[in-house]
Amino acid sequence: MKNTPETLPNEQAQAARFQQARDARNAATAQDYVELISDLIATEGEARSVDVAKRLGVSHATVVKTVNRLQKEGLIITKPYRGLFLTDMGENLATESRHRHQVVANLLMALGVDEETAQTDAEGIEHHIGAKTLAAFELILKKLSEGEAS
Amino acid sequence: MKNTPETLPNEQAQAARFQQARDARNAATAQDYVELISDLIATEGEARSVDVAKRLGVSHATVVKTVNRLQKEGLIITKPYRGLFLTDMGENLATESRHRHQVVANLLMALGVDEETAQTDAEGIEHHIGAKTLAAFELILKKLSEGEAS
């Protein structure tokens, strides 16, 4: 019943871990926006902020404000009444984010999680997967797809 | 190179996924605080806000403010100049959070991730693991520990 640790990690090391988690949390919004905008353009031909709002489940006003910030940061371009577009930087971030999202969701499913749960949890987990962990996930998936005569 | 999807998920379903990720994000702070306070009490005998600040890597003022909020929410009790304590609700949340943290870190290590990376990524991932995914992780770990004559 008692699962408390005997010792604590080094103070600076632990602080660095929490800091990294906060950084990932702060980067999550930009990743979700560019990933969604890229997906909308690919499947619908355009990304209107109205649709971004509906799919994110937030108000239009929130989208407008966030899009303005991401535009200043050089990820998004807005053509008023013609939808949202991605800069090269935005495209790159979208491709990377989508890949990470897919790897996480596929790994969860490979571990026995149903698709809807996998997609839901992946939406949050994806932002906290570093390069090493991503590589480990990809390796597992590769092994599973090769030796699929399990 | 192109990894864009052919179709998008249902609009309401996708919005629900993002909403769940935002809810998890908002719950993360409370979980980290109670988990850390519980660990400090278990290993050091007490949890001073100064130490919480050092280990989280934030300022003492930030800790004071957040602790006040969590106290109003019924998770923490402060005894001025005698440290921080957890309510029953806080203890329960701490136990649950610590368990989830450990399961996530252990699973990452089982998948080939080194301990420091596992601990770092787990600090963020843990907040986005639902009941079903947690159960799947536990099952994998159980299987691995049983058939350890691999």
Add this chain to the structure above:
DNA sequence: TGTAAATTATAGCCAAGGCTGTAAAATAAA
């Protein structure tokens, strides 16, 4: 005991990410 150090608290500032309500502009329909 009296002073220094450590701890806690408070005030005031900021950015991000939410919201509602209102206005404006463009597009679609009558």
Add this chain to the structure above:
DNA sequence: TTTATTTTACAGCCTTGGCTATAATTTACA
């Protein structure tokens, strides 16, 4: 061509979670 609808923009508000600087309190020590 009006009119209605859709889309976008803006203003103002809120909470969370950061920060620095300053003050107060307690504990430790000389």
